[in-house]
Amino acid sequence: MSTIPCNSESYRRNLAVAIKILCVLLMITVAMPLSSAAVTELSVYPDYPVVGEDIKINGTAQPDESIDVTVSFNQTVNVSNGTYEYRIDDVEIPDGSNTFQVTSEKVKDLNVRVKILFWITKSADAESGVATVSQSNVPSGTYDIIIDGQAEDGESTVNLTINASSSIKADTQGYFEETYATNSIPPGIFELNAGEINEIITLYEELVVIPPEYDVYDANQNYIIEIEEISAAADDYLAGQLPIIQISQLVDYFLSGDKY
Known part of the structure; x- marks a missing residue:
């Protein structure tokens, strides 16, 4: 029976290359993110929400995916006689x-x-x-x-940080929408996270009331x-240099003498 000569040096090089390729493949596999929503x-609507006004969100994700939405805000509370207290009324908890x-x-x-029907308390001791x-x-x-406490x-x-998270589901086309009440959120800045998108809302x-922008020809504004x-x-x-529709509008403004 004939034998095939084996070059041990060549074999070791090929083995080393194979190991490197395997390591790279493993690193790529580990680095790939898991499937998520x-x-x-x-x-987010409206652009300038007022306390007590509903905030509406909509967007797109993967079809039929569940999306985690978190609303969070910070609040500084005064201490009196060594204790602190902060009250939030009418907090709406959605289904799901x-x-x-x-x-x-x-x-x-x-x-x-x-x-709920009576007061239920959940407590925790602080660490550091x-x-x-x-x-x-x-x-x-x-x-x-x-x-x-x-x-x-x-x-x-x-300092208090309050987070309220809920899950909403996109439809078969990937569209989702939800409405959130703001009557329990103090005026100021809060955050809304949907999936990996973060919105800072005031x-x-x-x-x-946002005044309209000045027309480019309104020199004295x-x-x-x-x-x-x-x-x-x-x-x-x-x-x-000016389209007829724009000059016509400006002529109307000029002839009326009123504010546009």
């Missing part, structure tokens, strides 16, 4: 999977009291001044919540088109 688009979490900093302990209470799968409904010695304020105490301004617009129109 990837949100590709997210819109949800989690409500409170983290308190610069404290000895934390109590989260929820009124930080205490967290979390509850999942809260039955849907509207609740009053009191957050209180003992502050660390010498502290005049404590909640205002009163309606924000008084929202009135005057003779010099309509003349400049006419020159640009005659030079072919």
Whole structure:
């Protein structure tokens, strides 16, 4: 029986190359992300929400995917006689999977009291001044919540972080939408996370009125088109630099004498 000569040096080189290729393949496999509900688009309305006004979100994700949406805000609470307390009324918990979490900093302990038919309390002692209470799968409904506890010695304020998470499902086309009440959120900045998209939202105490932008030909920016301004617009129109629809609108503004 004939034998095939084996070059041991060549064999070792080929083995080393094969091992390197295998390692690279393993690294690529580990680095690949697991399948998740990837949100590709997210819109939030209105642009300038007021306390008590519903916020609506919509967007797109993978068809039939479940999307985790989290609303979170921070609140500084004053300390009185060594204790702190913060109350949130009319907290709306939606149907489906949800989690409500409170983290308190610069404290000895934390109590989260929820009124359903009667007050139910869940407590936690702090570690290094930080205490967290979390509850999942809260039955849907509207609740009053009191957050209180003992502050660390010498502290005049404590910091609270409140997170409310829920799961919504995209339809067969990947579209999803949801509405969130803001009556339990204080005015200021809060965050809304949907999938991997993060939106920073400012909640205002009163309606924000945004004045319209000035027309480019309104040189003195008084929202009135005057003779010099309509003349400049006419020159640009005659030079072919202004479309007829725009010069017509400007002429209407000029002839009316009113603010546009």
